[in-house]
Amino acid sequence: MSALSPLSAAARSEANEPSSPVLRFGPDQPLRMDSGAMIEHLQIAYQTYGTLNAAKSNAILACHALTADQHLANTHPVTGKPGWWDVMVGPGKPIDTDRFFVICANVVGACMGTTGPASLNPATGRPYALDLPVVTIRDMVRAQAMLIDHLGIDQLLCVIGGSMGGMQVLQWAASYPERVFAAMPIATGARHSAQNIAFDEVGRQSVMADPDWRGGDYLAQGVNPAKGLAVARMAAHITYLSEAALHRKFGRNLQDREAMTFSFDADFQVESYLRYQGVNFVERFDANSYLYLTRAMNYFDLAADYGGALSGAFKGTKTRFCVVSFTSDWLFPTSDSRAIVHALNAAAASVSFVEIESDKGHDAFLLDEPELFATARGFINAAAKTRGIA
Amino acid sequence: MSVEAASGATARIDLLLIASMVEPNTRVLDVGCGEGLLLELLRDTKNCDARGVELSRDNVSRAVARGLAVIQGDADADLVDYPDDGFDYVILSQTIQATRNPRQVLEHMLRVGRRAIVSFPNFGHWRIRSHLMFKGRMPMTENLPDSWYDTPNIHFCTIRDFVALCDEIGAVMESAVALNAGGYAAPKAPWWFWNLFGEQAVFVLRRK
Numbered sequence: 001m002s003a004l005s006p007l008s009a010a011a012r013s014e015a016n017e018p019s020s021p022v023l024r025f026g027p028d029q030p031l032r033m034d035s036g037a038m039i040e041h042l043q044i045a046y047q048t049y050g051t052l053n054a055a056k057s058n059a060i061l062a063c064h065a066l067t068a069d070q071h072l073a074n075t076h077p078v079t080g081k082p083g084w085w086d087v088m089v090g091p092g093k094p095i096d097t098d099r100f101f102v103i104c105a106n107v108v109g110a111c112m113g114t115t116g117p118a119s120l121n122p123a124t125g126r127p128y129a130l131d132l133p134v135v136t137i138r139d140m141v142r143a144q145a146m147l148i149d150h151l152g153i154d155q156l157l158c159v160i161g162g163s164m165g166g167m168q169v170l171q172w173a174a175s176y177p178e179r180v181f182a183a184m185p186i187a188t189g190a191r192h193s194a195q196n197i198a199f200d201e202v203g204r205q206s207v208m209a210d211p212d213w214r215g216g217d218y219l220a221q222g223v224n225p226a227k228g229l230a231v232a233r234m235a236a237h238i239t240y241l242s243e244a245a246l247h248r249k250f251g252r253n254l255q256d257r258e259a260m261t262f263s264f265d266a267d268f269q270v271e272s273y274l275r276y277q278g279v280n281f282v283e284r285f286d287a288n289s290y291l292y293l294t295r296a297m298n299y300f301d302l303a304a305d306y307g308g309a310l311s312g313a314f315k316g317t318k319t320r321f322c323v324v325s326f327t328s329d330w331l332f333p334t335s336d337s338r339a340i341v342h343a344l345n346a347a348a349a350s351v352s353f354v355e356i357e358s359d360k361g362h363d364a365f366l367l368d369e370p371e372l373f374a375t376a377r378g379f380i381n382a383a384a385k386t387r388g389i390a
Numbered sequence: 391m392s393v394e395a396a397s398g399a400t401a402r403i404d405l406l407l408i409a410s411m412v413e414p415n416t417r418v419l420d421v422g423c424g425e426g427l428l429l430e431l432l433r434d435t436k437n438c439d440a441r442g443v444e445l446s447r448d449n450v451s452r453a454v455a456r457g458l459a460v461i462q463g464d465a466d467a468d469l470v471d472y473p474d475d476g477f478d479y480v481i482l483s484q485t486i487q488a489t490r491n492p493r494q495v496l497e498h499m500l501r502v503g504r505r506a507i508v509s510f511p512n513f514g515h516w517r518i519r520s521h522l523m524f525k526g527r528m529p530m531t532e533n534l535p536d537s538w539y540d541t542p543n544i545h546f547c548t549i550r551d552f553v554a555l556c557d558e559i560g561a562v563m564e565s566a567v568a569l570n571a572g573g574y575a576a577p578k579a580p581w582w583f584w585n586l587f588g589e590q591a592v593f594v595l596r597r598k
Binding site for chain 1: 459
């Protein structure tokens with residue numbers, strides 16, 4: 001892996017001075033975190049699409065997954081690629097920005113303008129690095145609630161998201177039931193499995209084993225643990241796909257050659273694909289953020305906050321839920337979604353559940369899945385109708 | 391809006407009949423709800439909080455896309471997850487013959503709901519009896535179009551059989567209606583008459 005460039009200058013500057021709107025809080029409004037620590041200078045970077053109606057009743061909050069950001073449906077300022085949910089959100093799309101006001105915020109701990117380990121710590125003038133308190137999913141949601149308050153929105157029409165975003169959806173519904181009219185957690189779970197924690201630990205150890213990690217202080221020392229982070233990304237990327245999808249895309253095909261080289265070059269297409277994924281990732285993503293965000297997912301166990309019974313998280317809820325899983329997702333298998341549905345049933349909540357047939361693995365929620373689009377469109381439109389939104 | 395006025399011409403007559411048996415503003419669970427025709431009818435004409443369970447992924451998608459609360463699942467496996475007295479009515483429409491364990495399903499329905507409404511094709515109907523008697527083969531009718539070897543229906547019963555099962559599990563029959571070929575409720579008549587001339591039956595049950 002020779003072509004690894006460090007975190008790009010553009011990505012570095014986005015961490016502190018994002019090109020999207022940004023909300024800054026002072027010590028009078030600190031973020032009180034699950035760990036007991038506080039962030040006294042919280043910064044939240046976000047994007048909005050569409051127009052908030054006069055009643056402020058048409059707002060939809062989309063929550064992003066581990067390595068995404070607030071650039072949901074606009075060209076990404078660092079990569080130049082379309083937003084991560086461009087297929088789902090836009091005029092006339094399933095989440096129709098002609099009708100709805102869509103908000104997406106970069107989560108706490110990330111690296112695109114919301115306070116994270118790559119942000120400058122006002123107390124030291126250096127990046128927080130590992131001085132940032134450990135972040136939880138609930139901390140992310142608390143910060144998002146501060147943004148929603150700032151926008152003057154009492155109740156969100158819908159909170160929607162996949163994977164880590166789905167965890168935030170569940171946490172929103174549990175923490176602020178009266179503020180969530182409808183909730184759509186996709187390809188997610190109410191807790192991270194031991195297997196998922198294990199995969200994440202491989203990624204973190206890979207980052208920390210890179211000599212350029214420097215105890216987390218790499219930004220101040222002008223280096224970047226790009227090799228470690230690229231390997232972490234490669235391992236994680238495999239878990240987002242499925243054997244069927246990998247086989248369909250690559251099989252055992254060779255890359256730009258007729259025969260095997262009897263070396264450790266990227267002979268197979270799948271190898272060079274993964275290397276490409278790793279290389280691109282390190283240019284836009286901060287290594288310490290990867291540590292913080294995977295940790296947040298690992299710590300997530302919604303039932304544990306309610307005496308071990310997940311239904312306790314949803315007791316008396318009036319939120320309408322739509323839970324979605326994919327047949328080939330082995331990171332968050334359908335059984336995880338069923339556990340959520342069972343708990344919602346036990347809490348007598350209004351819940352729909354669809355398992356969508358797809359061979360695209362966990363990543364299916366980001367891809368062109370007509371059945372997901374139809375389900376989301378139908379669910380959101382029904383919520384809007386009930387809420388009296390034209 | 392009356393139930394009849396709200397339904398399209400395609401609404402099944404047994405669904406209209408079931409809808410007419412449900413009190414307005416109640417909580418209803420429709421097990422085996424298909425695309426959600428009955429749920430829609432109950433929501434729109436009776437203001438019910440109507441939920442569904444459906445086996446077919448395609449049907450669930452279509453129901454959710456129409457704004458209905460439907461869970462992909464199966465009557466045999468999933469009713470156990472529902473809490474006691476969660477609903478006013480639990481409905482099983484044209485589905486009991488496709489369950490693996492009809493008795494257990496019926497018992498769960500009576501646990502989860504204050505009332506259970508069950509509709510099913512009557513295997514005791516004279517046309518089915520004569521088909522078996524004169525042709526000597528498993529009957530195929532408009533309502534039961536599948537061959538014996540690929541039918542989802544594995545537990546057919548007659549009206550008499552169903553009444554016996556209700557007795558066995560201690561369910562109280564609040565009302566029972568048979569539908570003849572024309573789709574109308576048969577006049578007041580003894581069991582043997584219903585069992586012979588009812589093509590379908592609809593029962594409203596409750597716990598003792």
